[in-house]
Amino acid sequence: MALESSQVTADVVEVTEFMELATKYQIRGVPKTVINDSVEFVGAESENNFVSYLKKAAS
Amino acid sequence: MAILTTETTHAIKKEFEHLSGEVRLIHFTKPESLLFVPGAEQGLFKETRQLLEEVAALAPEKIRLEVHDIQEEPELAAGYGVTRAPATVMTGDAVKGRIRFFGIPSGYEFPTLIGGILEISQGATNLSPATREALAELPASVHIQVFVTPT
Numbered sequence: 638m639a640l641e642s643s644q645v646t647a648d649v650v651e652v653t654e655f656m657e658l659a660t661k662y663q664i665r666g667v668p669k670t671v672i673n674d675s676v677e678f679v680g681a682e683s684e685n686n687f688v689s690y691l692k693k694a695a696s
Numbered sequence: 697m698a699i700l701t702t703e704t705t706h707a708i709k710k711e712f713e714h715l716s717g718e719v720r721l722i723h724f725t726k727p728e729s730l731l732f733v734p735g736a737e738q739g740l741f742k743e744t745r746q747l748l749e750e751v752a753a754l755a756p757e758k759i760r761l762e763v764h765d766i767q768e769e770p771e772l773a774a775g776y777g778v779t780r781a782p783a784t785v786m787t788g789d790a791v792k793g794r795i796r797f798f799g800i801p802s803g804y805e806f807p808t809l810i811g812g813i814l815e816i817s818q819g820a821t822n823l824s825p826a827t828r829e830a831l832a833e834l835p836a837s838v839h840i841q842v843f844v845t846p847t
Contacts, residue, residue: 638831650799673839
């Protein structure tokens with residue numbers, strides 16, 4: 638999605654190397670996705686659901 | 697000693713035959729320290745850099761790896777929003793947003809690295825028209841962080 642939109646910053650974070658982030662975002666299971674520090678979910682989601690989360694985070 | 701096996705190298709070289717445009721991997725690292733500093737990130741700096749060098753060497757005419765010391769070039773890192781290392785910004789002509797990898801892209805995340813290189817180079821994604829439309833209509837920027845582990 639970051640390829641398509643200048644509004645998107647997409648990070649992949651290897652959490653075992655950044656334990657303070659694991660604590661901050663309460664990472665208990667991976668993958669965990671956090672969008673704009675406000676919307677989050679664990680596990681994979683369909684593309685449609687992912688877009689719904691993006692819209693919620695951007696609103 | 698190489699990180700990538702011969703088998704993996706051959707498989708990736710085959711995939712990289714489909715590379716089109718140039719991909720830049722802008723890698724921020726820290727030099728190895730002889731001192732152990734409690735609380736400092738004891739990441740896999742050397743291994744991450746070596747992995748990226750081995751991948752870039754499989755298509756040197758298409759993949760440009762730049763290695764920067766985050767402590768020596770903090771302004772450059774800040775320009776990419778990078779404040780911690782190891783970090784790799786993946787970019788190319790086709791990238792409108794920003795793609796970053798924090799930590800070593802190994803294990804389950806290695807295919808993510810290779811797939812990302814291919815998509816950036818080809819400038820193509822499998823996103824549906826509805827998704828592309830939604831992205832075009834985003835009212836504000838979004839920062840997506842996907843937390844993973846290599847195993």
